[in-house]
Amino acid sequence: GAVVSQHPSRVICKSGTSVKIECRSLDFQATTMFWYRQFPKQSLMLMATSNEGSKATYEQGVEKDKFLINHASLTLSTLTVTSAHPEDSSFYICSADDYGNRLIRGTEAFFGQGTRLTVV
Amino acid sequence: KNEVEQSPQNLTAQEGEFITINCSYSVGISALHWLQQHPGGGIVSLFMLSSGKKKHGRLIATINIQEKHSSLHITASHPRDSAVYICAVRHRDDKIIFGKGTRLHILP
Numbered sequence: 769g770a771v772v773s774q775h776p777s778r779v780i781c782k783s784g785t786s787v788k789i790e791c792r793s794l795d796f797q798a799t800t801m802f803w804y805r806q807f808p809k810q811s812l813m814l815m816a817t818s819n820e821g822s823k824a825t826y827e828q829g830v831e832k833d834k835f836l837i838n839h840a841s842l843t844l845s846t847l848t849v850t851s852a853h854p855e856d857s858s859f860y861i862c863s864a865d866d867y868g869n870r871l872i873r874g875t876e877a878f879f880g881q882g883t884r885l886t887v888v
Numbered sequence: 889k890n891e892v893e894q895s896p897q898n899l900t901a902q903e904g905e906f907i908t909i910n911c912s913y914s915v916g917i918s919a920l921h922w923l924q925q926h927p928g929g930g931i932v933s934l935f936m937l938s939s940g941k942k943k944h945g946r947l948i949a950t951i952n953i954q955e956k957h958s959s960l961h962i963t964a965s966h967p968r969d970s971a972v973y974i975c976a977v978r979h980r981d982d983k984i985i986f987g988k989g990t991r992l993h994i995l996p
Contacts, residue, residue: 777930789899804982806929811892812974812986860927877978880924881930 771795772864774853774880781887789847789883791862797842798864800875802877815860818845837875852887859884891915894975894987907962907991909976914956920976922949922960923974925989931974932961965993 771794781787799820804812805880816837817825826839834856836848845864850857861882892913901907911920923932935942935949937958938985946965951958962969973989 769970769983771973800982804984804986811890811988812976814985822919840957865982877919877921877936877984879921879931881932882925884929 771860772798772878772880774862774883776883777881778884779886781885783853783887784851786848787852787885788848789840789849789860789862789885791845791847791864793843793864793878796864796866797870798845798866799842800844800861801839801864803837803847804863805843806861806882811860812813815847841866852875854887857885857887890988891985892975892977892987894990898992898993900993900995901963901965903966903980905965905994907965907969907992907994909973909975909992910961910975911960911987912994913958913977913985915977915979915985916980917950917956919976919978920951920958921976921984922958923976925972925974927971934973962992965994967996970994980981989991 773792775790801818803815805815806812814827815830818837818839820839820842826832839845862880863877895910895956918940919938921936924934926930937951948961970993974989974993976984978984
């Protein structure tokens with residue numbers, strides 16, 4: 769089945785630095801990828817929708833200058849947390865749509881394994 | 889009221905017991921996912937459903953579109969099944985809405 773690879777799985781960084789998280793679709797092309805964030809003991813919340821070749825669409829309350837999303841190819845989206853602060857420590861996960869199979873198998877969304885970011 | 893409600897929030901059971909986790913939603917959906925999240929945070933996709941029932945090993949997932957309800961069953965539960973199980977629905981505008989998860993603890 770389709771696989772989405774997210775890297776790194778864990779990262780610790782110093783306050784003020786930037787961290788890049790990659791989300792790759794390994795065996796399908798993903799025109800749309802989604803980025804989510806999970807605070808402790810809360811459900812995953814959509815941060816932004818990443819569209820290949822165009823600007824990402826951010827959910828209300830998500831700072832686009834802080835969470836930079838780039839979707840330069842059909843198999844890769846990146847989320848960069850800029851000038852990270854301890855309150856950015858969270859679990860980030862991406863999902864990607866396999867539109868190629870959509871008409872055959874219905875809506876397919878595949879999830880990365882997630883990245884746990886700790887800012888110290 | 890959350891658009892996706894899971895019950896129970898926490899569940900502790902003995903090894904071997906039959907486990908049921910429920911998910912109710914209030915929006916129109918095109919698909920429903922069951923995900924498993926391990927203590928380190930890593931997520932595994934278990935099922936994607938748009939109708940009926942699916943089975944994979946000891947896991948069974950069902951969905952009733954008319955009642956807007958899905959269940960995840962685990963037969964012959966094992967301590968390694970201990971994890972958070974998350975129900976996520978795909979809204980018709982393509983966005984995915986997650987439940988808060990059910991924390992399952994299987995005692996040996």
